[in-house]
Amino acid sequence: MKIWCDRANNQRVAWHCRSHPETAESNAYAEVFQLQRSFIGTSPVHVPTVADIQVVTRRPADERPAVILLELPNRHLGCQTYPYDDLVQISRLCRAANIRLHLDGARLWEIQPFYNRPFADLARLFDSVYVSLYKGLRGTVGCVLASSDAAFMAEAALWQRRLGGWMVTSYPVLIDCERAFNLNIGTFERKWRKMCAVAAAIVQATKDFTTSDGRPIVYFTPEVPTCCQVHTHIRGVTRERLAAARDEVERDLGLSVFPWTLPSPFMHELDPDWVLVNGDPLAVQGMDQYFEWSITDKNVDIPDAVFAQGWRAIVTVLFA
């Protein structure tokens, strides 16, 4: 982002309020690079639309960001992602408006089966691409920044050094990441299909449990998983009660369903200058829990019925 901004002599950047620079980097964009951030999108719980991007690209040239970051998929929104045709349109809008488009593709490996296209078809819509080598690939730690702009890459290497990194010292994790890449690449279609089947089985197994106004106690965002990672929500229960039910199921059935949950869906954590739409008082009171989880090589072979059995047991303990 810094490099694109410097090239444009424009320190404005834009992303969705639930993107990685907002949630995991302690305001590095401002504290380290003095970038000025604005949010794109009209909902804190949905990824930006083409129309949302158009609002930005139609600003006067001296008010536009130098670069827009898209997180593909968006982790904090349960791996919601963009339809491919929307991406094509967003890319076209940005190029026409002279805005660089940066891909936070930390989970690009995981989301590629959703698009059923080569990685290159996705990458070429962006000016620069970040991909993670751990997460789904299960390397130790590490990532790759890619661009077809050689001068950009040379400048990125200079900034890597300035920020305390150095390729020469990365060899232990690179070796491990190559191993992990070779083990896991090509496995994400199967893991996604498995996640879809497991989610459907859990919804089916818990469908008799609803709130007083008829909403399901257990639900997924997105409703149909986009990849092997998803959010599972449990309505109307505190973290403590849910943890107690989980422990009881683990004791009785030997099934460990999840490690811990968070209040959902972050409404109270959102930046104050964000327009809260669909505000849910239950969420603010911590009465709606969720957890983030994935199908990995560790759980992909567990039968769908086992997942369903565990969840049914938990909601039975809580609500029967």
Added chain:
Amino acid sequence: MKIWCDRANNQRVAWHCRSHPETAESNAYAEVFQLQRSFIGTSPVHVPTVADIQVVTRRPADERPAVILLELPNRHLGCQTYPYDDLVQISRLCRAANIRLHLDGARLWEIQPFYNRPFADLARLFDSVYVSLYKGLRGTVGCVLASSDAAFMAEAALWQRRLGGWMVTSYPVLIDCERAFNLNIGTFERKWRKMCAVAAAIVQATKDFTTSDGRPIVYFTPEVPTCCQVHTHIRGVTRERLAAARDEVERDLGLSVFPWTLPSPFMHELDPDWVLVNGDPLAVQGMDQYFEWSITDKNVDIPDAVFAQGWRAIVTVLFA
């Protein structure tokens, strides 16, 4: 440095012109942190003296740096270091002038035997201490920042995150560094004594080879090593001729004396605003070579006479 500067609301920092932030960080202090650097010391080839520090501490309060960095020992000066009593005086001067003192102790493990005192005696003279876990310790990569100021350490952790690092992801190198620490700590006194013996043997073996004005062809900086790392210089020879002589000795005797050399002593690389003292035209023309090397667990058991034999063979090829 950044944290101390922010606390003092003063972005001025100071160090010697051959310190690490000047030679290995691509101007990160200015490009990332907008710090304003000045140099301390009156010679590009000697570490600052107490008098040099006093020049800084006697400046008006609004012209003083917030923090001074000392490199102990100074790698680029052949691991020259400061007498302990000078360090005590420097520390006292800085505290009286309200200037923080930061230790770049990348080679603190190596230099400690020179002082024949516990590490704590050295560390307590400084407000913050950096030590490396590779280099002499031979870990994979990594370092530790230490201070008895807990708020400082918490802020350092925040900046570590902002700059892309994270303790959680450092576990592979930390495990390896602990192994390396346990293997190498306590070995540096022996390696230093060995370096002193080897240097003396090399000087003795090559003492008949001098320049036309009587200066030795082969010499060391410092003349007596301060630790297991030192610079060896060779006068009046180009890099190419020296490499050819080295290869000839390797072929004939099976002794690999050094891998490559650099023009010495960096006069032409110094910052333009540095006052060049003792400028040596030979150095600028690249007719004086040097290389940096260490006694490690790989070469500590090679007899002194073998080092001496190799060097004598090289200068014989070149100057006999």
